[in-house]
Amino acid sequence: MQFHLNGFKPGDPHLVDAAGSAIPHTDAVPAQVDVLIVGSGPAGLTLAAQLAAFPDIRTCIVEQKDGPLQLGQADGIACRTMEMFEAFEFSERVLKEACWINEVTFWKPDEKEPQRIVRHGRVQDTEDGLSEFPHVVLNQARVHDFYLDLMRNGPSRLEPHYARRFVDLSVERGGDYPVTVRLERTDAAHAGAQEMVRARYVVGCDGARSAVRKSIGRQLVGDSANQAWGVMDLLAVTDFPDIRYKAAVQSAAGNLLVIPREGGYLVRLYVEMDKLGDEERVANRGITLEHLIAAAQRILHPYTLEVKEVPWWSVYEIGQRICDKYDEVPARAADLPRVFIAGDACHTHSPKAGQGMNFSMQDTFNLGWKLAAVLRGQCAPQLLHTYSGERQAVAQQLIDFDREWAKMFSDRAKQVGGGDAEGVDPREFQKYFERHGRFTAGLGTQYRPSVITGEAAHQKLASGFVIGTRFHSAPVVRITDAKPVHLGHVGKADGRWRLYAFAGANDYADASGGVRALCRFLEESPDSPVRKYTRAGQDVDAVFDLRAIFQQPHRALAIESMPALLLPRKGRHGLRDYEKVFSVDARSDIFDLRGVNRGQGALVVVRPDQYVAHVLPLSAHRALADFLAGFMLPA
Numbered sequence: 001m002q003f004h005l006n007g008f009k010p011g012d013p014h015l016v017d018a019a020g021s022a023i024p025h026t027d028a029v030p031a032q033v034d035v036l037i038v039g040s041g042p043a044g045l046t047l048a049a050q051l052a053a054f055p056d057i058r059t060c061i062v063e064q065k066d067g068p069l070q071l072g073q074a075d076g077i078a079c080r081t082m083e084m085f086e087a088f089e090f091s092e093r094v095l096k097e098a099c100w101i102n103e104v105t106f107w108k109p110d111e112k113e114p115q116r117i118v119r120h121g122r123v124q125d126t127e128d129g130l131s132e133f134p135h136v137v138l139n140q141a142r143v144h145d146f147y148l149d150l151m152r153n154g155p156s157r158l159e160p161h162y163a164r165r166f167v168d169l170s171v172e173r174g175g176d177y178p179v180t181v182r183l184e185r186t187d188a189a190h191a192g193a194q195e196m197v198r199a200r201y202v203v204g205c206d207g208a209r210s211a212v213r214k215s216i217g218r219q220l221v222g223d224s225a226n227q228a229w230g231v232m233d234l235l236a237v238t239d240f241p242d243i244r245y246k247a248a249v250q251s252a253a254g255n256l257l258v259i260p261r262e263g264g265y266l267v268r269l270y271v272e273m274d275k276l277g278d279e280e281r282v283a284n285r286g287i288t289l290e291h292l293i294a295a296a297q298r299i300l301h302p303y304t305l306e307v308k309e310v311p312w313w314s315v316y317e318i319g320q321r322i323c324d325k326y327d328e329v330p331a332r333a334a335d336l337p338r339v340f341i342a343g344d345a346c347h348t349h350s351p352k353a354g355q356g357m358n359f360s361m362q363d364t365f366n367l368g369w370k371l372a373a374v375l376r377g378q379c380a381p382q383l384l385h386t387y388s389g390e391r392q393a394v395a396q397q398l399i400d401f402d403r404e405w406a407k408m409f410s411d412r413a414k415q416v417g418g419g420d421a422e423g424v425d426p427r428e429f430q431k432y433f434e435r436h437g438r439f440t441a442g443l444g445t446q447y448r449p450s451v452i453t454g455e456a457a458h459q460k461l462a463s464g465f466v467i468g469t470r471f472h473s474a475p476v477v478r479i480t481d482a483k484p485v486h487l488g489h490v491g492k493a494d495g496r497w498r499l500y501a502f503a504g505a506n507d508y509a510d511a512s513g514g515v516r517a518l519c520r521f522l523e524e525s526p527d528s529p530v531r532k533y534t535r536a537g538q539d540v541d542a543v544f545d546l547r548a549i550f551q552q553p554h555r556a557l558a559i560e561s562m563p564a565l566l567l568p569r570k571g572r573h574g575l576r577d578y579e580k581v582f583s584v585d586a587r588s589d590i591f592d593l594r595g596v597n598r599g600q601g602a603l604v605v606v607r608p609d610q611y612v613a614h615v616l617p618l619s620a621h622r623a624l625a626d627f628l629a630g631f632m633l634p635a
Contacts, residue, residue: 014149029060032198034059034199035058037202038202039064040160042074043363044342047364049151053494055155062183063164074140075137077136077143079443080358080441080442081361083470087610098136099263101260104124115252117250121430126440129593130438130443132473137268139261164183164184165184166204171338177198178200178338180198181198203367205341208345210346218324221321228316229270229271230271230287230291232292233313235307236267237305238300239304245260251299251301252413269292271296320349320402322347322392323346326341326392329385342391346392346395350406355402355440359395359398359442366391366609369495370384370386382631404432412424446468446469452630454605461596464594468611469611474487474590475587475590476582477554487547491610493608496543496544501603504600508556522546527625529624529625529628533635540568556583603616603617
């Protein structure tokens with residue numbers, strides 16, 4: 001973490017100075033905003049936290065509840081989400097509080113005594129090397145707390161406006177604030193009072209029953225598995241030996257999923273309940289907490305479960321539904337989008353794969369930097385078409401995976417070697433889990449080629465940095481202080497593009513090519529993206545953050561011999577940034593780990609949401625300039 005750039009400031013470095021343009025939080029919502037976010041769930045707060053980093057963007061977030069969430073429903077935090085939390089600089093807080101999921105155990109009916117369950121398998125929760133972060137479990141409300149802290153400590157001093165119900169909106173093409181939103185206050189002191197907000201953009205993060213979605217004529221389409229499930233958080237006494245593991249239990253009495261929770265004592269159980277009729281809703285069954293507990297006790301036989309306290313429980317029906325588009329613009333229409341939906345407002349699936357909260361946050365991490373780039377004049381508004389195009393396609397892939405996963409989880413266990421052909425083989429169930437570990441880790445996303453995602457013509461130069469997937473971090477050593485760091489962790493949620501220049505074998509000594517030639521192009525050429533898209537008065541890395549990684553050990557590299565662009569002078573004092581140059585970590589060489597060509601090196605271009613946009617030769621200066629010119633606006 002870097003601070004003191006613009007002068008020494010004592011105290012907590014996470015509490016940054018309020019920007020002069022920051023609007024003090026008042027009881028009334030502002031009359032005009034750049035972005036109005038409806039809903040302060042995970043998707044809404046991710047977007048708000050991203051936009052809060054830009055004090056020149058006026059953002060307002062409204063929530064129907066009376067205050068911050070106290071007890072959340074979502075709990076699983078995927079590896080990919082932890083990588084995103086690192087970009088927001090609160091991953092360490094999550095890791096300290098959360099329960100880490102390290103292994104998964106699998107249980108099935110005992111072949112000799114089918115009414116009893118026995119453990120038949122154990123696997124790592126995520127394969128080695130998939131991410132530098134683990135899969136963890138933490139109350140959703142704590143994640144909200146971390147986002148709220150980040151927002152109120154940021155330069156915008158952003159805080160939600162609670163007790164506001166979204167009523168409707170209208171869009172009038174043209175004008176600076178084309179979207180008009182009507183809100184109704186629900187707090188006792190102002191109940192029924194209406195407020196009007198005019199916005200440049202509106203984002204509906206208001207859940208599966210989204211009023212914003214309905215206001216733009218979109219609907220969730222899909223089907224239900226006609227299977228009721230219950231979920232409950234317990235403080236309980238049990239002799240089930242895997243109560244602190246994630247455990248998938250298939251029994252003759254039904255199926256159950258154990259999720260250990262933070263704190264060492266709390267545990268969540270997902271419990272299979274009744275089959276539903278074709279038109280039947282789970283609410284019609286009158287399922288009670290006692291029903292859930294009794295079902296869990298039957299499934300865990302011969303082990304006992306003595307429930308002491310239930311902080312939260314619910315029942316639901318499995319279903320997978322998705323919108324065909326995530327904005328208000330009809331397909332093939334030329335209009336630019338002004339209203340977006342995200343999270344459960346545009347896709348719902350079962351909680352078994354733990355992707356509800358995680359996938360929703362990735363929606364708005366994708367959208368946030370794009371809105372910021374357009375509002376700040378860095379990118380053309382057409383960029384906003386890529387949000388629906390990218391996120392709807394990958395959500396459909398998740399829906400397809402979840403449909404099969406949920407079906408297997410709800411099927412009864414087939415007796416291996418028995419005559420019954422019905423049900424799912426417990427061994428196949430375990431294999432399916434292992435085979436699709438990337439999805440459950442949140443790493444199944446790959447964006448297709450587009451204006452912001454290049455073709456794979458040079459993918460072989462860095463085969464482990466797959467274009468369209470998230471930048472897969474690896475250890476390196478910072479040469480100015482010999483500190484081992486993770487390269488991907490330099491990519492913070494600040495709206496900047498990252499240019500990772502992996503030097504070829506002879507680059508360090510070659511003054512005419514490789515990294516040095518790239519730096520000369522970026523510093524001097526009239527076609528340089530740094531020169532074209534960075535405004536006067538901004539730091540040289542305000543739009544493009546260039547980092548170089550050399551193959552030599554750090555002691556063989558001299559910082560004073562590096563090009564000026566890798567030692568930029570920044571801030572009001574013109575201080576040098578000493579954190580741009582890295583060497584390989586001998587214990588885990590990033591060139592080997594990520595398949596980077598040692599002879600030629602490679603330039604890996606990474607978007608502000610940490611996804612690889614392009615892989616190019618270091619000498620492909622024109623290709624880099626042409627790619628960025630496809631969507632960026634000259635300063």
